[in-house]
Amino acid sequence: MLPRLAQLPLKERASMVFLEKGNLDVLDGAFVVVDATGTRTHIPVGGVACILLEPGMRVSHAAVALAARAGTLLTWVGEAGVRLYASGQPGGARSDKLLYQAALALDPEARTKVVRSMFTLRFGEEAPSRRSVDQLRGIEGTRVREMYKLLAKQYRVPWSGRKYDPREWGSGDLPNRCLSAATACLHGLCEAAILAAGYAPAIGFLHTGKPRSFVYDIADIYKFDTVVPVAFRVAGQSPAEPERVVRLACRDRFRESKLLSRIIPEIEDVLSAGGLPVPQAPSEAVGPAFADEEGLGDDGHRP
16 A cells, blocks of 8 residues: 655646556556557656546556545546546545535525626626626627637637537637637646535536536636637647647646636635535534544645
């Protein structure tokens, strides 16, 4: 039995790594990718928030176990991360946080307050008063379309709207492919933060009905400050491998903006705007059979 790892808080980690066409395994105690030629590439699993596994990757049981102990999220994605097939959840769920999130989502007044708080963080101004969630969604959609147009004009990129088919990666034009690759990076990072904080990716407020609804909610807060300008800038350069260039540029942007240090505190701020207390366990509920290990300090550590 390996000793318990001393995990790094999420805010101190590198953002993400994309892997394709190889075998992910643990060899000589190290987390490595072995390609078809037998070349080993070491991956610092304990210092990465999220590893996105693209087509052509095979993962051993030992690698999944080590990633879970290190608190690194593994996600199995399609080409360029456009489709999500599965994801791990290494110690993410906490009953108190899940009940709190669900209570907010099920209370119409609290849900509206949370959506208004997201609007304020995203656009830097108060949401219009006396607007429903559907009306706020419509206002956001209009603003987003205008922001796409402005960025396309700024970077001199032909733009006919956000159009893509997740089942056919090559069907989108260059700007849409760059945007899809960029948002996939942001979604992976936000999902890792949501799980690290103990919340459920599926319980959203503005978005609903999807396994990653809350991921989309949180990612939308940061999208236009981080990955969307990067995507249009890369599209304007027309590189030979646009998806790879987008990923590297997003990684640099995440580091420059210190995004990982912001996500979890701002999730807490957004949810606290709902005005509901964290639910307490019923007095007749049966407590744990044994005490959990004491945490390392904040919700950025997976317990």
